[in-house]
Amino acid sequence: MSSWTLVLVASGLAYVTKLAGYLVPESWVEGPRRSRVLTLLPVALLAGLVAIQTFGGDGGSLHVDARLAAVAAAILLLLLRANFLVVVIGAAAVAAGLRALGWG
Amino acid sequence: MSTTAPDAEGEGPREGAHPAYTGMEPSTRKAVLRQSLSVGIATGAYGISFGALGVASGLSILQTVALSALLFSGGSQFALVGILGAGGTGSAAVATSTLLGVRNGLYGLQTSRILHVRGLRRLLAAQVTIDESTAVAVGQEHRAEGRLGFWVTGIAVYVFWNLMTLIGALAGNALGDPQRWGLDAAAAAAFTALLWPRLRSRDAAATMVLAVAIALLTSPLLPVGVPVILTVLAAVVIGLSGGGRHEPPTEDPELDDDEFREGVPS
Structure with a gap:
């Protein structure tokens, strides 16, 4: 399929899936x-x-690579009650730093 | 969105009244807004990596941006361009994207109980029903906060995600390898941060452990995307087997959702 067909079909299916969650009768989830x-x-x-x-x-x-260290840093920041944005940026910085040093 | 609190009339809004029946206190409202916006900004930030990866996979800038605007589900989008970029077929890419998106339908089951939306608003709510908006909505103590969190998070993520996708796509190769900037790790950290506040009960912790085991054990064996869907089994197993662990099954305080069920006609 062409790239545009692919983009539109994937988007259509994604939306139908999302909407389905709203159309299921409430009694189903009681x-x-x-x-x-x-x-x-x-x-x-x-x-x-x-x-x-x-x-x-x-x-x-x-694989075990810099991402694991980044998630460990994220958990540490969460334990310290850091803000969401700080957690995400801190984790990215750890991964980027480790990779700059040649690991992961 | 008009949040009409039940029983609001007849008794003026006064601080200290029963929180379930009043509008939100300003401090609570502010906290929800702050959380929603920071989730929106943080999530949007890694839209840059999607934009860059989309163009790198062979899609045009317009197609990459269209995915963020129309498909609007990070996991599915990354899966789609990842498979295309690795030389996978279009149907494999669409199938994986859709499988990953099934969780949004499952989220809709939860958010529909908090939102009670109809008509156009339901159509709009469906489009912004994603990991982040659901996590913020379900993480609130009361329904009014959940609704506010859902809409503000959903719209904030939508705006920033699309904006950053465009920037990422335009920057394209100029940014170089997104991994160099740790953007892939940022995605993992964002999911961790969204999961974190939901691990308050033992059932949730057990579900997490089981889900991680299922995902990691099946990942090498099954098509990309399927292991995440299979983690649904963890919720089913723990959800059906739990219950009598703390107290009689009729009243389970771990079940935050009781708050959301008020006013639901049975």
């Missing part, structure tokens, strides 16, 4: 168990994203 699953859902997906963004490489291979 009850303590379902509610708990839904509450934990973003926790699971965000944790998965952290793992993949930290270790993931080409074709799903796993």
Whole structure:
């Protein structure tokens, strides 16, 4: 498919997926168990994203590099109750610094 | 957005009244706004890396910007251009992007309970239902704060993400390797920071551990994008098995969502 077809199809599917979450009847998500699953859902997906963004490489291979040090720095900053922006910039700086020194 | 607090009439807004039934106190409102804007700016900042990677993958500047405006889901966008840049097929790229986007639909299940939107507003809310807006909305104690956080975060991320995508695409190769600037690590750190405040309960911590294990163990075996979707299993397993851990199943204070369920016709 052409690049524009690809961009538009991917965007259309993404939007339909987003909207579907709003069209599901509310009764589907009632009850303590379902509610708990839904509450934990973003926790699971965000944790998965952290793992993949930290270790993931080409074709799903796993690597330890400067990103791990950056996430460790982020956790340290979070423990120190740093602001979101400080956490993100601090982590990027750690990764950039390590790479400038020739690691990761 | 007009936030009409239930029971607001008849009793003037006064400080110290029951927080669930009044408008937000100015300090709370300010805190939500500050959080939302900093999430928007921080997330937008790594839109630069998407813009640069998009152009590097062979898409035009306009196509790269169109992805941020129309697709508007960072994980899906990075997956799409990553696979294209690595020489993958268009259908593989679209499939992976869509699989990664399924979580937005799942987020919509949660945010729809906080927002209660209809018509055009629902169509707009759907477009800005992403990791960041959901995380900020669900992370608030009360529904009014959740709504404010959702919209301000969603719109702030949208504006900054698109702006930075354009800048990144224009800068293109001039920026050089985005990794040199640690922009890939910034994405990981942003997800960490979004996850952080949600790890207050033991169930959440257990879900996180299980999800990380699932993602890492399956990553080498499955197509890119699938491991993240599979982490849904962690939420299902922990969510269905938990409950009686602290107190009787009818009243679970860990379940913040009870706040959001007030006023929902059953």
